[in-house]
Amino acid sequence: MILPGETLGVLGGGQLGRMFCEAARTLGYKTIVLDPDPDSPAGDVADRHLCANYEDEFALQEMSNRCAAITIEFENVPATSMRYLSQRCQVSPSPEALQICRNRIREKHFLCDHDLPTAPFAVVTNENQLEPAIRKIGVPALLKTATGGYDGKGQTFITEEAQIESAFCELGRTPCVLERHLELSLELSVVVVRTADGASCCYPVAENQHISGILDTSIVPARIPSSLARQASHLATRVADSLNFNGVLAIELFVVNEMLLINEIAPRPHNSGHYTLNATVSSQFEQQVRMLCALPPGDTALLSPAVMCNLLGDLWESAIPPWENMLQQPTAKLHLYGKRKARRGRKMGHFTVLEQDIERALRISQEIKQSLASSLPP
Numbered sequence: 001m002i003l004p005g006e007t008l009g010v011l012g013g014g015q016l017g018r019m020f021c022e023a024a025r026t027l028g029y030k031t032i033v034l035d036p037d038p039d040s041p042a043g044d045v046a047d048r049h050l051c052a053n054y055e056d057e058f059a060l061q062e063m064s065n066r067c068a069a070i071t072i073e074f075e076n077v078p079a080t081s082m083r084y085l086s087q088r089c090q091v092s093p094s095p096e097a098l099q100i101c102r103n104r105i106r107e108k109h110f111l112c113d114h115d116l117p118t119a120p121f122a123v124v125t126n127e128n129q130l131e132p133a134i135r136k137i138g139v140p141a142l143l144k145t146a147t148g149g150y151d152g153k154g155q156t157f158i159t160e161e162a163q164i165e166s167a168f169c170e171l172g173r174t175p176c177v178l179e180r181h182l183e184l185s186l187e188l189s190v191v192v193v194r195t196a197d198g199a200s201c202c203y204p205v206a207e208n209q210h211i212s213g214i215l216d217t218s219i220v221p222a223r224i225p226s227s228l229a230r231q232a233s234h235l236a237t238r239v240a241d242s243l244n245f246n247g248v249l250a251i252e253l254f255v256v257n258e259m260l261l262i263n264e265i266a267p268r269p270h271n272s273g274h275y276t277l278n279a280t281v282s283s284q285f286e287q288q289v290r291m292l293c294a295l296p297p298g299d300t301a302l303l304s305p306a307v308m309c310n311l312l313g314d315l316w317e318s319a320i321p322p323w324e325n326m327l328q329q330p331t332a333k334l335h336l337y338g339k340r341k342a343r344r345g346r347k348m349g350h351f352t353v354l355e356q357d358i359e360r361a362l363r364i365s366q367e368i369k370q371s372l373a374s375s376l377p378p
């Protein structure tokens with residue numbers, strides 16, 4: 001066990017890294033962040049910020065010398081860096097799990113190999129595979145880059161077969177997955193916590209609403225039959241078991257014709273799990289600390305129904321949003337990530353509304369969103 005007083009490291013200095021550092025600090029750990037951005041949100045709250053690239057050998061060596069254990073905040077860190085660190089100190093997730101989850105092609109093959117359901121897909125790595133792929137999958141379809149995509153980036157929507165050539169070109173002729181674009185009745189996610197000896201527990205299922213490929217709102221508990229919620233948790237546990245995962249993992253699910261399909265695996269805490277900062281006994285970030293330090297998991301029980309909404313840079317378009325409007329609502333909890341520059345589509349913060357009645361929580365969250373957008377041009 002790695003106990004409070006020790007130093008923990010995180011690769012990636014965005015909001016997920018920041019919330020990891022805050023949880024670690026609350027428990028009495030020291031933290032070091034590696035991120036090339038001098039203005040990183042996590043760097044601001046960590047004891048130390050190593051401002052260097054993720055491949056920088058000196059920085060990686062310094063991390064492994066100083067830290068008892070190291071984790072990540074996003075899967076686009078080079079698997080080679082994680083392997084280097086894993087030879088020198090405790091890491092989570094394992095380089096093997098990261099290698100699978102950071103690449104859509106490997107992720108899809110992994111899911112198929114373990115009889116885990118996905119949307120129909122075909123792999124495209126060169127021009128010759130375009131025609132057979134679109135013939136197999138049909139339209140409408142989505143072409144997604146195998147690596148580097150997030151928040152709907154690295155994806156092109158295809159409505160006619162002939163568009164596949166230009167879509168592949170637009171994405172830089174890099175390896176891709178072609179997926180059938182499905183009629184979704186709902187999107188769900190499950191965060192699961194798994195110890196090194198294979199014990200696991202799931203958080204309640206979140207119901208997620210996206211706008212333009214970016215998560216907008218998470219509603220917890222999801223408004224679905226309990227049998228579907230059980231199936232979702234069961235799938236999350238099967239994914240974690242199949243990866244022999246140790247740490248915090250999230251799966252994103254599509255509901256299509258009352259069937260569950262796995263969209264993506266995130267080998268880390270997830271945006272749709274931010275409600276756990278306020279609405280459950282232990283947050284997903286506390287669990288990340290606990291799993292990294294070989295401590296027992298905390299309780300995942302829900303203390304109150306919750307609605308979480310992301311705050312995107314769009315809200316900053318004409319001025320700083322009028323926070324005084326939302327701070328008047330006593331059941332809303334505001335989290336801002338301290339990012340210095342707001343950009344369209346950039347996640348700047350989120351808020352969570354806690355109410356016993358979930359529909360009331362939704363109504364209040366909509367009112368808050370409207371009040372924050374009130375200073376924007378129509």
Ligand SMILES: Nc1ncnc2c1ncn2[C@@H]1O[C@H](COP(=O)(O)OP(=O)(O)OP(=O)(O)O)[C@@H](O)[C@H]1O
Binds near residue numbers: 153181
């Ligand atoms: N095959 C599909 N059919 C219908 N909608 C889809 C499909 N794939 C993706 N989407 C929509 O686009 C959203 C983003 O897709 P996906 O999760 O693959 O992208 P991402 O950029 O990796 O996002 P994230 O920020 O979650 O990592 C999904 O949550 C869903 O709303």
Ligand SMILES: [Mg+2]
Binds near residue numbers: 264
């Ligand atoms: Mg996704």
